[in-house]
Amino acid sequence: MKAFTGVLVLLAGLSHAADPCGGVKLEAATVRTGKPLTEAWVKTADGKACLTDVVKEIDRNRLVRAVTVAAIVSDADRASGKGLNAAKAIAAALVDAGLPKNRVFGLAPAPTRTGELGIFLRYVERAPEDVVARVATAGGAAFLGADEPSLKPAEAGMPVLVNELVKTGPNARLTIHLKDGSSIEVKPESLVKMAALALPSGGDRQVKIEVLSGGITADVRKATQGSRFEASSKVAVASVRGTQFRFGVEEDGARLETLEGSVAISSSTDPNAIAIEVPAGKGTMVSATGEVAPPTALPAVPQITSPLKGALSGEARLAWQAATGASTYKVELARDADFLIEAKSTNVADPSLSWPEALPPGKWFWRVTGFDKAGFAGPSSKVYAFTAGK
Numbered sequence: 001m002k003a004f005t006g007v008l009v010l011l012a013g014l015s016h017a018a019d020p021c022g023g024v025k026l027e028a029a030t031v032r033t034g035k036p037l038t039e040a041w042v043k044t045a046d047g048k049a050c051l052t053d054v055v056k057e058i059d060r061n062r063l064v065r066a067v068t069v070a071a072i073v074s075d076a077d078r079a080s081g082k083g084l085n086a087a088k089a090i091a092a093a094l095v096d097a098g099l100p101k102n103r104v105f106g107l108a109p110a111p112t113r114t115g116e117l118g119i120f121l122r123y124v125e126r127a128p129e130d131v132v133a134r135v136a137t138a139g140g141a142a143f144l145g146a147d148e149p150s151l152k153p154a155e156a157g158m159p160v161l162v163n164e165l166v167k168t169g170p171n172a173r174l175t176i177h178l179k180d181g182s183s184i185e186v187k188p189e190s191l192v193k194m195a196a197l198a199l200p201s202g203g204d205r206q207v208k209i210e211v212l213s214g215g216i217t218a219d220v221r222k223a224t225q226g227s228r229f230e231a232s233s234k235v236a237v238a239s240v241r242g243t244q245f246r247f248g249v250e251e252d253g254a255r256l257e258t259l260e261g262s263v264a265i266s267s268s269t270d271p272n273a274i275a276i277e278v279p280a281g282k283g284t285m286v287s288a289t290g291e292v293a294p295p296t297a298l299p300a301v302p303q304i305t306s307p308l309k310g311a312l313s314g315e316a317r318l319a320w321q322a323a324t325g326a327s328t329y330k331v332e333l334a335r336d337a338d339f340l341i342e343a344k345s346t347n348v349a350d351p352s353l354s355w356p357e358a359l360p361p362g363k364w365f366w367r368v369t370g371f372d373k374a375g376f377a378g379p380s381s382k383v384y385a386f387t388a389g390k
Contacts, residue, residue: 190214215248
């Protein structure tokens with residue numbers, strides 16, 4: 001694996017009262033800060049706040065694998081151990097600020113030819129080409145981390161690394177884009193593990209997502225014959241090479257809904273189990289013992305009739321044609337077409353409703369999804385927009 005190293009560089013003129021570091025930025029494998037770090041200063045309130053900001057930037061970058069605090073001091077201070085003590089003290093302060101202990105080290109190397117003395121942060125970073133997945137959109141309580149105690153808020157652009165957890169709260173969503181154009185939407189109240197993430201250039205894709213709770217919707221681009229894209233739970237494994245599907249965990253097993261292409265699903269508890277092909281427009285349940293039910297037809301796509309654009313009527317009525325196979329409908333509204341901002345939803349039995357509460361003025365996007373009596377969801381309708389209020 002390639003690596004990059006960087007040093008702490010001072011940004012002159014950036015310090016102000018509201019910013020204890022005088023500005024912190026990670027750029028081209030370099031941490032840039034407006035104030036120098038000293039052993040005495042990091043023990044002050046401002047110094048501690050500055051290191052907290054440094055750790056936040058490192059966490060946001062997420063590619064930093066290890067940080068070395070290097071105290072470049074005179075030969076006398078180096079020989080006496082003063083330099084090493086300072087480096088270790090600042091390393092400990094970084095740990096207190098939230099940097100994992102196994103990722104930060106202190107040392108006092110010999111001075112460089114430039115003769116520049118001071119405290120420097122050098123770090124090792126994953127090579128950009130090793131990052132094959134990034135957060136595309138995140139809304140609500142969405143988090144990433146190596147394990148549940150280390151989960152941090154997710155932001156668009158963040159890398160998603162192998163073996164990491166993705167967690168979403170109520171009404172939260174997170175979408176991950178892969179380098180090959182595939183995407184994974186993590187549904188609200190879900191916990192998934194990115195167990196395998198390998199997209200070698202010109203090679204076979206190897207992606208495995210363990211759905212621990214909740215569910216995902218995946219849009220998988222076609223790949224080579226030897227490629228693998230799997231979504232799994234304790235009782236089922238869904239395998240595809242290029243398709244669009246939903247996969248989720250339930251109390252009594254797992255549920256699969258194939259929207260495009262075909263998905264092979266089998267028991268994950270029986271290595272000899274024969275995979276069942278579930279084509280587009282069908283779904284299946286896998287029991288708690290790993291038994292795959294015969295695929296059944298999903299509800300049809302709801303066809304929205306009004307409003308398709310323009311102003312919402314005074315009675316706030318939304319309408320669509322009844323979808324074959326649907327017994328209920330989920331109606332979703334949001335300020336954006338990704339249904340992340342101010343997202344709202346309600347379930348109804350009839351193919352129309354007046355929204356139960358007054359909508360704040362402005363533009364709203366909406367869509368409808370049909371559900372059958374067994375809880376299977378069909379493809380969602382097209383997304384339309386209307387304007388509420390004046």
